[in-house]
Amino acid sequence: MERGNVLVIGNSGVGKSTLINAVIGDEIAETGWGTRGTTRVGIYESDKIPFRLIDTIGFEPSLLKARKAIGAVKKWSQKSAKEGNKDNQINVIWFCVEGTTRKLFPKAIKDLLDATSMWKTVPVVVVITKSYSLPDREENIAMVNKAFAKQKRHAKNLRRVIPVVASTYVLNDNAFAPPEGITELIDVTNELMPEGIKAGAKDIASFKINRKRAMAHGTTGVATTAAVVVGAVPIPYPDAAILVPLEVTLVNGLAQIYGINKNEDSKKLINTIVEIGTVSLVARQAINMLKAIPGVNLGASALNALIAGSIVAAIGEGSIYVFEQIYLGNKTVGDIDWVKKVMESKLTSQFVDAVKAALEKITDSTDKKDIAKIIIDVFKTAVGGSGGKK
Secondary structure, three states: OOOEEEEEEEEOOOOHHHHHHHHHOOOOOOOOOOOOOOOOOEEEOOOOOOEEEEEOOOEOOOHHHHHHHHHHHHHHHHHHHHHOOHHHOOOEEEEEEEHHHHHHHHHHHHHHHHHOOOOOOOOEEEEEEOOOOHHHHHHHHHHHHHHHHHOOOOHHHEEEEEEOEOOOEEEEOOEEEOOEOHHHHHHHHHHHHHHHHHHHHHHHHHHHHHHHHHHHHHHHHHHHHHHHHHHOOOOOHHHOHHHHHHHHHHHHHHHHHOOOOOOHHHHHHHHHHHHOOOOOHHHHHHHHHHHOOOOOOOOHHHHHHHHHHHHHHHHHHHHHHHHHHHHOOOOOOOOHHHHHHHHHHHOOHHHHHHHHHHHOOOOOOOOHHHHHHHHHHHHHHOOOHHHOOO
């Protein structure tokens, strides 16, 4: 089986390093390491266990330090996803909470879930460290389950709660708590690893597509604003060739975001999208439908700005949907007939519906930037953005 990675996360002083040493079987992690604001991450592995352990910054009690620790783990996770390094892909998460501080469980678990929010489907094992008192263990387990249940979106990720004693602890002159729970933790983690490897890959793919989608929407927003400014100057839109360079730049930019290669097939795809834009018969029909809407009383400048911005927004949203489906492998750059249908739907009934929604929010005195923002918002909702109708 592929060697997986376990993210070990918890408050400072919870005993993460002692736990790592107990699992690995060597004194390789410094006890108390990472408790003074460091943002370093330690990666430990051994031939003795079939997975790596990734140790993170310890969370401090203060709000400011806790936010800093959460941010550090998030940043590391996102950087790992962007670099595509399998050695840093998280497959199982150990939430370490200290058994002697069970009153802090709800806040600790909330912070840990926040820090690992990128890993939405990765299995979680809560490790109750320093679990010396047998009578308290049942109560600790119940409190962990209760704290997780309150975080409804993540409750399904919790697989096990395992109390452990990582090293022999002297209770008094006549009693001690021997190491316990370590082999169970290793076995459970190993059992979860196949599921975790699939979940980690899925979560990274989800992160990447969301980042591309955010960049694509941002690019479409910039182009829409530029189109609104250009459109404010009265021009005959059925022949508005002035928008074509803007549309070409937009579509090419979106293709680049989604890694659409510039071969002959992709050039044909991009040209098809642009041709269905402003200078096409579809766009002319859409504009005529718009002008036929009863009660349109905008002046020429605002109406033209709305039309120009809406056409570019529609082309942008349609292109995002097309490129995303190609990126996901659901379609290919050669599916030109499908592309035509998608783009035509964006510039006909869907286009008119979105513009109708924008018309309700725009007057002759509306600022150009505000017009662009209104257009962008309505095209994301009325048309459904990149997840809109096919």
